[in-house]
Amino acid sequence: MAEEINLKLNVWRQKNAADVGHFESYNVKANTHMSFLEMLDVLNEQLIQAKKETVAFSHDCREGICGTCGLVINGRPHGPMKGTTACQVHMYNFQDGDELWIEPFRAKAFPVIKDLVVDRSAFDQIIQAGGYVSVNTGGIPDGNAIPISQQTAQTAFESAACIGCGACVASCPNASAMLFTSAKISHLGLLPQGEVERKNRVQKMVLRMDELGFGLCSNIGACEAECPKEISISNIARMNRQYLAATFTADVDAAS
Helix, strand or coil: CCEEEEEEEEECCCCCCCCCCCEEEEEEEEEECCEEEHHHHHHHHHHHHCCCCCCCCCCCCCCCCCCCCCCCEECCCCCCCCCCHHHEEEEEHHCCCEEEECCCCCCCCCCCCCCCCCCCCCHHHHHHHCCCCCCCCCCCCCCCCCCCCCCHHHHHHHHHHHEEEEEEEHHHCCCCCCHHHHHHHHHHHHHHHHCHHHHHHHHHHHHHHHHHCEEEECCCCCHHCCCCCCCCCCCHHHHHHHHHHHHHHHHHHHHC
């Protein structure tokens, strides 16, 4: 049975990237069957009725697929639930009288657009640097035309589950994008169609990632712990191996 709970919300308000920003406090009554974003909708309805500016936050599918709902809830990207996006967090996970702190992802490469909305186009630039297959692979082959081991296919599929939400960056003390980048490199490079460009891909994507101001991985593992799709940090190890191999063999390939 649905219940109503009273919450105190401390929400980050910031006009733009140049603004200092600050927390503002609000009191909200929410139904426990609501999702977290629906609760924010209730807050905005209150602000509209009070003729105040609403809180800007990102959302799209609200089904845990698009990765748009980037929020830090009580210090954790996407909130307290493991393997869950912010839009999938429901209010029955909170108690009457709880105080919540809601803020945007914090990273130099993710400048704040307004309030809880950040610019994550840096991820798009990493993909544009080489996160695709450009060679002609012909028409659509039969499902069993190219032999691929079950383990390889499964690993590639798990890596492809990354929704590019940026929780890995927000949870990392260095704001590293290596989990995101390595997941994209893995899901393409493990399969025959993408293996042809593996060396160029890993070099271009890692270089672009560094140019955009993301930090280095320090093996803390917070990215894997907070990833809503539970992407494994084994992808980072794979990317590092591929990057070193591509770097050390570049001169040999050019001379041959």
